[in-house]
Each structure stands twice: as C-alpha cells, then as structure tokens.
Amino acid sequence: GESVGLHLPTLSVQEGDNSIINCAYSNSASDYFIWYKQESGKGPQFIIDIRSNMDKRQGQRVTVLLNKTVKHLSLQIAATQPGDSAVYFCAEITQRTGNQFYFGTGTSLTVIP
Amino acid sequence: DAGITQSPRHKVTETGTPVTLRCHQTENHRYMxxxxxxxxxxxxLIHYSYGVKDTDKGEVSDGYSVSRSKTEDFLLTLESATSSQTSVYFCAVGTVLNTGELFFGEGSRLTVL
Structure with missing residues (x-):
C-alpha cells in the first residue's frame, strides 16, 4: 500500500519564526502532492499543492518544496502566527489511483506566543 | 465555505445497529x-462517488456502503455498526479529477458502544 508519513508528530515554534514541516512518501510514481491544515474540531482545509514536474511552489506565506530524488516533501510557513497552530497533513495522488488521495498521519504545529 | 453539511454531527449507538451519515452539498461538485x-x-478513504449512482470503494470500505441518488447528497451507511467503526467521519467534495482541492465538511463523530 501507499506510505505517506511525517517525520515528526509534533512541532513547536515561536511566533514570528519560520516553520518547516516534513513529509516522506514511498511511491516514486506519485505525481501530485497536497498540504492540508486541520484546526481542532474542524475539517481539513487545502493549503497548497504541487505537481511532480515542479520542485517548488509558493503561496501566501507558505512554500512547498518537493525533492523527488529522496521522495521528500516539505511545507514552509513564514513568520508563523498563532492562527497557524493546527495539524498539517500531506497527501499524495497517483494516476493509477484515480481520485484516491492518500493522507499522512499529520504533524501538530503549536505556535508559542 | 463549500456549502457542505454533515449530519448528524455527533452520534452514539450500540453495536449491531444500523447507522446512516448524510453529506449534503450546495455547490454542485461532481465528486464526493x-x-x-x-x-x-x-x-x-472509505468510498467515493464520481456522479449520481456512480460510486467506488476506497481503502477501508469493508462494513460500509454508500448511495448517491442526487448530486447534492452522499449517504454513508453502516449496516451493523461495530466498535471498530468508532471514528470521526469526514465528507469531502471536489470538482476536477486528480486535483487536491477537496473541500471537507466539519465531521461527524460516531461512537459505537
């Protein structure tokens, strides 16, 4: 089966610092990756995505980096704010799985004021 | 807000009883x-639907069935609930094949005693 995992289950950062959340995947055929944010008691929210033909993509305060050589994905959050405290999931999809998304177990980010 | 409503939001039931969770969307998304x-x-992923009366299994479909008789409604049924089905259930909707922009509902917490 697919394996999409996170390096660390929890991460604490000081407000204003940058955060980096990592994710490893096992399927070299994965061609699309997504980061989701889930706040306590709510459903996941889409943050940013990246296709396998890219190695970097930037959004508002977030950057996703993809290293296909080592099958590693990271989410960087600039100037982390208390509102960024949440669980972050990476997910991957491959052509062969059609519309099935495989999610990792998540990293819990805590922002210290 | 993708107009997704899940009901019930919380349910406690006993082993062996049938349970149906409902997902209702207002944005006419094709995929649920x-x-x-x-x-x-x-x-x-338990099950997904790519159109009215078109559904397919996900990675953990055993013990669950689904139905989609209208674009806006996707029902998840546990014919005979077991304690292993105690979980938080999320409905998600999307429009474009193979993109990650799934919109999630707020979740339904099911406890099977």
Whole structure:
C-alpha cells in the first residue's frame, strides 16, 4: 500500500519564526502532492499543492518544496502566527489511483506566543 | 465555505445497529468522498462517488456502503455498526479529477458502544 508519513508528530515554534514541516512518501510514481491544515474540531482545509514536474511552489506565506530524488516533501510557513497552530497533513495522488488521495498521519504545529 | 453539511454531527449507538451519515452539498461538485479519521492513521478513504449512482470503494470500505441518488447528497451507511467503526467521519467534495482541492465538511463523530 501507499506510505505517506511525517517525520515528526509534533512541532513547536515561536511566533514570528519560520516553520518547516516534513513529509516522506514511498511511491516514486506519485505525481501530485497536497498540504492540508486541520484546526481542532474542524475539517481539513487545502493549503497548497504541487505537481511532480515542479520542485517548488509558493503561496501566501507558505512554500512547498518537493525533492523527488529522496521522495521528500516539505511545507514552509513564514513568520508563523498563532492562527497557524493546527495539524498539517500531506497527501499524495497517483494516476493509477484515480481520485484516491492518500493522507499522512499529520504533524501538530503549536505556535508559542 | 463549500456549502457542505454533515449530519448528524455527533452520534452514539450500540453495536449491531444500523447507522446512516448524510453529506449534503450546495455547490454542485461532481465528486464526493467519505473519509474516516483515527489517531495514528490520518484520513482514510472509505468510498467515493464520481456522479449520481456512480460510486467506488476506497481503502477501508469493508462494513460500509454508500448511495448517491442526487448530486447534492452522499449517504454513508453502516449496516451493523461495530466498535471498530468508532471514528470521526469526514465528507469531502471536489470538482476536477486528480486535483487536491477537496473541500471537507466539519465531521461527524460516531461512537459505537
């Protein structure tokens, strides 16, 4: 089966610092990756995505980096704010799985004021 | 807000009883999904639908059935609930094949005693 995992289950950062959340995947055929944010008691929210033909993509305060050589994905959050405290999931999809998304177990980010 | 409503939001039931969770959307998205979320497992796909009366199994479909008789409604049924089906269930909707922009509902917490 697919394996999409996170390096660390929890991460604490000081407000204003940058955060980096990592994710490893096992399927070299994965061609699309997504980061989701889930706040306590709510459903996941889409943050940013990246296709396998890219190695970097930037959004508002977030950057996703993809290293296909080592099958590693990271989410960087600039100037982390208390509102960024949440669980972050990476997910991957491959052509062969059609519309099935495989999610990792998540990293819990805590922002210290 | 993708106009997704899940009901009920909380339910406690006994082993062996049938349970139906409802997902209602107002945005006319083609694809609808049911996920379960458990500690240590992240989000796992149960079933999904790619149109009215068109459904397919996900990675953890045993013990669950779904129906989609209208574009806006996707029902998840546990014919005979078991304690292993205690979980938080999320409905998600999307429009474009193979993109990650799934919109999630707020979740339904099911406890099977």
């Amino acid at each position: 999904y049911w996920y379960r979320q458990d500690p240590g497992h992240g989000l796992r």
